[in-house]
Amino acid sequence: MKTADLLIRVRQGDPMALAKAITMVENRKKDYKSLLAGIYPLPGKALKIGITGAPGCGKSSLIEKMIAVLKTQGVPIAVLAVDPSSPFTGGALLGDRLRMIQHSNDANVFIRSIANRGQLGGLSLSTHEIVDLLIAAGKEIILIETVGVGQSEVDIVNVADMVLMVLNPDSGDEIQIFKAGIIEIADIFVINKADLGGSDNKISEIRNYFATAARSPLIFPTSIKEDRGIPELLAAIRQFQHDESGRIDEKRANIKRNYVEKIVAERFREEMRLDSTIDDMLKTSATANPLQLAEMIFQKIKTGDSNDKKN
Numbered sequence: 209m210k211t212a213d214l215l216i217r218v219r220q221g222d223p224m225a226l227a228k229a230i231t232m233v234e235n236r237k238k239d240y241k242s243l244l245a246g247i248y249p250l251p252g253k254a255l256k257i258g259i260t261g262a263p264g265c266g267k268s269s270l271i272e273k274m275i276a277v278l279k280t281q282g283v284p285i286a287v288l289a290v291d292p293s294s295p296f297t298g299g300a301l302l303g304d305r306l307r308m309i310q311h312s313n314d315a316n317v318f319i320r321s322i323a324n325r326g327q328l329g330g331l332s333l334s335t336h337e338i339v340d341l342l343i344a345a346g347k348e349i350i351l352i353e354t355v356g357v358g359q360s361e362v363d364i365v366n367v368a369d370m371v372l373m374v375l376n377p378d379s380g381d382e383i384q385i386f387k388a389g390i391i392e393i394a395d396i397f398v399i400n401k402a403d404l405g406g407s408d409n410k411i412s413e414i415r416n417y418f419a420t421a422a423r424s425p426l427i428f429p430t431s432i433k434e435d436r437g438i439p440e441l442l443a444a445i446r447q448f449q450h451d452e453s454g455r456i457d458e459k460r461a462n463i464k465r466n467y468v469e470k471i472v473a474e475r476f477r478e479e480m481r482l483d484s485t486i487d488d489m490l491k492t493s494a495t496a497n498p499l500q501l502a503e504m505i506f507q508k509i510k511t512g513d514s515n516d517k518k519n
Contacts, residue, residue: 211239211242211243218247219345230320233337252343252348254342254348257370257371258367258368258371259271259374268353269400271351272311274441275311279311283348284347286319288320288322288351289320289321290322333470335367336466352364395426401433411429483509
């Protein structure tokens with residue numbers, strides 16, 4: 209299929225075309241840049257909700273219940289599940305997400321698991337690109353589930369308009385999230401598995417943390433087992449979207465800036481890979497002064513003196 213035809217079908221919301229476009233972008237296939245260039249300007253402003261939390265806290269089960277409620281409202285939804293990258297599979301759909309698949313037969317629901325391409329420093333550039341593809345396809349709510357470990361939890365603020373942090377009553381992970389500063393990125397806290405008891409204690413821990421700050425955290429207990437708390441959580445998300453619209457607009461501007469910075473960084477890395485003289489320079493890195501070597505490479509690219517490209 210030609211790129212122009214694929215682009216038309218993506219804009220029409222064709223799920224097969226959207227899946228193909230995402231694969232194109234993920235695998236950096238031929239013409240993926242022209243495909244991305246053709247989706248702008250985007251048709252609207254989707255609400256991008258980041259969902260993070262430790263493994264096993266029930267993020268996927270929570271998302272499945274959120275989808276079920278949103279479907280009844282006729283909202284076009286996308287779920288982007290960000291997995292650690294595999295050099296062989298590029299990131300497979302994790303087993304605990306299989307329950308979401310029941311919703312993928314709905315025309316208003318698109319679900320995709322993507323690889324993070326080994327970006328230990330946070331979410332990869334392709335995450336930004338795929339989110340914009342989803343918006344181009346007319347999705348109005350995009351749920352972005354992170355792997356729940358490392359810097360990707362923090363970097364979700366550079367992709368999502370708001371962040372939900374999922375905790376469990378008896379998880380005992382409050383020390384980790386407080387020390388790491390991860391708690392600071394959350395807009396709404398979800399105490400999942402509230403049927404286990406102890407959710408009041410977890411709520412108190414969070415409120416105590418913010419007691420000296422000029423912020424009253426939004427906290428909602430939910431129970432997938434007892435099927436409660438989801439409508440209240442979704443109502444709170446909509447209220448937050450309304451009340452914090454100015455801050456969300458400011459955040460979107462910062463997200464776009466972060467996106468552009470990642471594009472520039474990738475272009476520099478691409479230039480380094482393609483230039484044989486830079487490759488030769490890097491071979492001396494074991495014994496070279498790293499600051500001086502980096503400066504030499506930067507100046508070489510900056511001045512455009514990098515024409516000896518590999519074929």
